[in-house]
Amino acid sequence: MSKRNQQILLINRPKGMPTEADFKWEEIPIPQPSEGEVLVKTLYLSVDPYMRGRMNDSKSYVAPFELNQPISGGVVGEVVESKAPGLEAGDIVVGMLDWKKYQTVSAHGVKKIDPTVAPITTALGVVGMPGLTAYFGLLDIGKPQPGETVVISGAAGAVGMVVGQIAKIKGCRVVGIAGSDAKIEYLVKQLGFDAAINYKTATDLRAALKEACPNGVDIYFDNVGGEVSDAVMTLINPHARIPLCGQIALYNMEKVAIGPRIQPLLLINKALIKGFIVSDYAERFEEGTRQLALWVKEGKLRYEETIVDGFENTIQAFLGLFSGENLGKQLVKVAEPSKR
Template sequence: MNQTIILKSRPEGTPKLSDFEFQKDDNTLSISDGELLLETKYISVDPYLRGRMSDAKSYVPPFNLNEPITSGVVAQVKASKHNNFKEGDYVSGMLAWKTQQISNGEGLNKISPDRAPLSAYLGVIGMTGLTAFLGLQEIGKPKSRETLLVSGAAGAVGSVVGQIGKILGLRVVGIAGTDEKVDMLKSDFGFDDVINYNTTQDMAQAIKDTCPDGIDVYFDNVGGPISDAALFSINRFARIIICGAISVYNKTELPKGLSVQPFLVKNSALMQGFIVSNYAEKFPEAMTQLSGWLSEGKLKYTETIVEGFENTPQAFIDLFSGKNKGKMIVKA
C-alpha cells in the first residue's frame, strides 16, 4: 500500500494536523524506461517548509493545495529502468512525502551508507550542513578569534554552525531554549557559552555578558525578540546572516520589532538573507569539507528521529515548539 501526505489547507498560524491529509492506494507503481521506483527511508522536516505552505510570493512557489508536500528525502531504489541507478542503491533528493514514488532520476544524488549513516545525508552532510557552512562562510566571512553568536543553536543548522565556528577558531556563543540543550551544546558541541532564552529575563544583557567583545558574526535562525536583543552588541562591520526566522513563521500578522536600520548604519553592519541553493556551485567543495570534518571527528551531529511515515506532519509541527535537538528526521 502506498501512502501520500498532501497539503489539505494552508495553515493559519501554527500548522495543525488537520492541515495535512493522508491518501492511500493499493495500485502497484510500474516504471517505464528511464525511471526508478523509490521507497522512502528518511524524510527531512524543516522550518522553511512553513513558508511554502503559505501562498505568499517567494523565491520558490508555494505548495499547491491537495498535492504532496516535498522535502529532502532519502530513498532506496526498488526497481530501475535508468542507466545510472540500480536496485538497492540509496539516493537523496527533493522528493514527495510518499512511501513509494517514481522518479526520472533528475536531481537525485547517489549516497552510500558505508560513508555515513543514511540520515546524515539529510543533515550534517546534506542541505543542513551546506546551509550552515555556506551561510557562515559566504555571508559571515568569519575570521579567527572573532565572536560568533548563533540563535536556534540546538537546531539542525545552528548546531553545525557553532561547531564550524569552533573549527575556524572563533569564540562561539549559542542561544537555545532548554537547559538540556544548553548542556548538550557546551558539553558535546564545544560552544564557549550558551544562553537559555526561556529562563533569561534580559536577553540584551545576557548577550552583552556572554559576548564581552561584541558580536562580529550573528547566524540568525529565529528572528523576533532574540534577534532584536542581539543588535545592541553588534560590532563595527558585523555580519548578520539571516538563515531563518522560525519565531515568526507562524505569525498571522506581520511581525514587528526594533528598527534595525539605525543599528546597521551606526556599525556599518551587514544583514543578508539567503537560501542554500544560491551557492549551488559551491556544493561539491563544501560537501568535501563537511565530510572530511565528519570523518575526522571534528564535526558531530545529533538527530531527533521520529519513527513512522504517518508521524511526519506531527514531527514538522513539533519543530515550532523546539521539540527537536539537532536535525528532525522521520524514519519511514
C-alpha cells in the same frame, strides 16, 4: 511483503500552527518507472521549519505547496527498480521528493550517496541541506576570522549546531542561543560552544549576551529573528556580518511585524546583513558536501538526530519542531533499507 503505497496531501492552508486535520493520508498504487526513471522507496524523510512557510499561499523562500497535492521535502530512499543508467536496485539516493512511501523520479532528480562514508541519514542533516546551509551562510556571508565572536540563534537546531562547530573549527568564540536548559548544556558540554543562553529563562537576554560576548558580536547567524535578534543587534561590532537564515515572522506574513529599526545600527557599524537560501550555492554543493563529510569523519563535526518512527507520525514530528522538542535534525523513519 505488503507493498501498499501511501502519500500525505496538504488539504488546508493552516492558520497559525497546523493540525493533523490540514493533511490527508491517501492510498495510491505503486507506479512503474519510465525510461530514465527510478522507483524509489522512502527510507527517511526530513521535516524542516521552512516547510511551514510553504504551507501559506504567499511569497516565501520557495513556491507554496499546492493544495490537494503531496508535500515534498528532503528524502533518503532506496532504488527498488531502475530504468536509468548509473543507478541500480539497492542504491541509496537523496533528493527533494514527495511524501510518498514509493515514487518514480527522473534519475536527475536524485543523488546517489555512499553509505560507507557516513550514516545515510546524514544526507538529510549534517552533510545535507542543513549542513550546507550552515557551511555557506557562515563561510560565504559571515567570513569568520580567528578570535571573532559568533552568536547563533536557534543554535540547537540542525543548522545552528553545524554553524557553531564550523565557527569553532575556524577559531572563533561561539555563543549559542536556544530554548531549553538541556539544549544549552548539550551545546556547551558536547559541542564545545564557549557559552550558551536559554532565551526562555534569561531575565535580561541582552545582559546575558553582553556577559557572554565581552568583545561584542562580529557575526550573528540568525535562524529566528524577532526579539532574540533585537537583543543581539544592539551588540554588533563595526563591520559585523549577519547571515539571515530564518525568521519566525515568516510564518505569519499577513501582519507586518514591527520592531526596532536596524538600519541605524547597520550604518553606524558599517555592518552587512544578507538573506540567503542554500540553493543560491547550488554550484558549490560538491565542495560543501565533501568538506562537511571530511569534518564528520575526522570527528570535528558532531551531529544529533531525533528520529520518529512511522510515516503516520510525520505531521507530529513536523509540529514538534515548533515546540522545540527536537535536538538537531528531526527525521521520520519510513522504512528499513532492504540491505546494508
